[in-house]
Amino acid sequence: MLDEISLKILNILQEKARIPNVEVARRVEMAPSAVLERIRKLERQGFIDGYEVRLNxxxxxxxxxxxxxxxxxxxxxxxxxxxxxxxxxxxxxxxxxxxxxxxxxxxxxxxxxxxxxxxxxxxxxxxxxxxxxxxxxxxxxxxxxxxxxxx
Known part of the structure; x- marks a missing residue:
């Protein structure tokens, strides 16, 4: 089960996948290193399949x-x-x-x-x-x- 912070991180990444880690950390009020670790954990657990660019x-x-x-x-x-x-x-x-x-x-x-x-x-x-x-x-x-x- 995902906690509130992980859900916020996922919403932020869906909105803009290229957002700097520091900005994600600021928006969820956590240290950048902690946010990076959460993102890596979400990737390992399969919540994040990948990142892609949407072309026009x-x-x-x-x-x-x-x-x-x-x-x-x-x-x-x-x-x-x-x-x-x-x-x-x-x-x-x-x-x-x-x-x-x-x-x-x-x-x-x-x-x-x-x-x-x-x-x-x-x-x-x-x-x-x-x-x-x-x-x-x-x-x-x-x-x-x-x-x-x-x-």
Missing amino acids: PERFDRRQIAFVEVQTRLVGDHPQIGQALTNIPEVQEVHYVAGLDGYLVKLRVADTVELGAIIREKIAVITEVVSTRTTTVLHTYKETARIPIRG
Whole structure:
């Protein structure tokens, strides 16, 4: 179980992962060395998976987001299918989902032309794939990997 200070540290790091350790220490009213040790402990315990930079997709001509429902001929979750979808560079997320008994894939591409090519040339060619259904995003109001932390 995490204490109040660890929860505060995690919230601060989610807000800005590159925040200086001294600033985190100031905000939780602890010594920087103690905060650093807590962060290392949170990493070792698996509460922190890593740190990554969020790039601006528009600067890389990746404005279009699409969600593709992928139905397969196999019933159930099959790691080889999930891995094949994961290996497509434009894929940002792959989820095995209930309901359609298949996969929900999030793609970020330049435009619908590229989207169509990826579906035809990279997704539909996976042997077990039977069909796809695509939803394109017109406008994004929120996109985050942050997890709400109580405390």
